[in-house]
Amino acid sequence: MRNLALFLKYDGTAYHGWQVQKNACSVAQTLEEAAADVVGHPVHMTGCGRTDAGVHARTYVANFRTESRIPVDRVAYALNTHLPADIVVTGAREVPLGFNAIGSCVRKEYTYQIYNSRIRDPFFVNRAWFYPKHLDEAVMQEAAAQFVGTHDFAAVRSVGTDVKSTVRTVYYFDVERRGELILLRVCANGFLYNMVRAMTGTVVYAAEGKIRPQDIARILESGNRTAAGPTVPPGGLYMTHLWYDDGEVAFDA
Known part of the structure; x- marks a missing residue:
């Protein structure tokens, strides 16, 4: 075998x-x-x-x-x-x-793409979330940083697969603008159902002024899904990096 x-x-x-x-x-x-x-x-x-x-x-x-x-x-x-x-x-x-x-997988990285432009690009359909209102990536980064660490992430989880615990460790959550494309890279020891898409929606909420970046800690403590941002569309999400416990089967995009 x-x-x-x-x-x-x-x-x-x-x-x-x-x-x-x-x-x-x-x-x-x-x-x-x-x-x-x-x-x-x-x-x-x-x-x-x-x-x-x-x-x-x-x-x-x-x-x-x-x-x-x-x-x-x-x-x-x-x-x-x-x-x-x-x-x-x-x-x-x-x-x-x-x-x-x-x-055997000990860490995963996902990247979410937002096409932040007033005019839609047909080549990003189902490849990035088209968002026409300008987003301030500095505010987004401040909000994203609030997720880093070991927390209960029930507030950014959709109802779906049953899990024993909703506690996870996020190692980094970085926001980068490349022209009209905004990339959000998040690495954790595991992810809950729709967790990355809900985290992204919450970061966008902060950029829209609907919440303050510092409110995110309170939202996580509450465990209240309705207090966090929306679950953004799936087409902008990519699995981009994996780490394995033997150190031999790490693979990067």
Whole structure:
């Protein structure tokens, strides 16, 4: 038995997220079907996280077990011949049997893109959130910094997957403007359902003057989802960096 880790990237626009769904097309299902064609048996793919419908990954790690002896340097090429154009496997590696794409992952980074311009750009449709009112990135950074540290993030979580705890550690939350594009990069030891999109909405609330950056600590303490900002659209969100506990399977976009 071999355990193969796959490195991939995908445009999530056409998919109902990563996780296999009963009545909707998902990235995992598409990848499992391609892998089954390559190795000649049913495959269960374990992904590094449950990206939501419409969310993208500039980097993603998945793993599966197989008895196939296909050379590891041929795996990516073989899979890509069976995959649609919006999912690409960039590499593969044989890993220990105990490796698990999600369980072995110790940190993740997501990046949210806002296209901050008075005029819409068609090339950013489903790639960034179009926001026509000017946003002050300095205020956004002040607000984003309030999320850094170990907190209960229930106030920026949508109802969804059950978890034992809503406490997470955010290592950084950086805001950068590149012309009309604003990038919000956040790294944590784990994320709750819609957490990044709700954090982004809260940072935008601060830039709009609806809350003060220093109010965010109080909002987190309250655990009140309605006190925080909205959950922004999925098309601006990308998984961009992963860290693993063996230090060997870190991957950057």
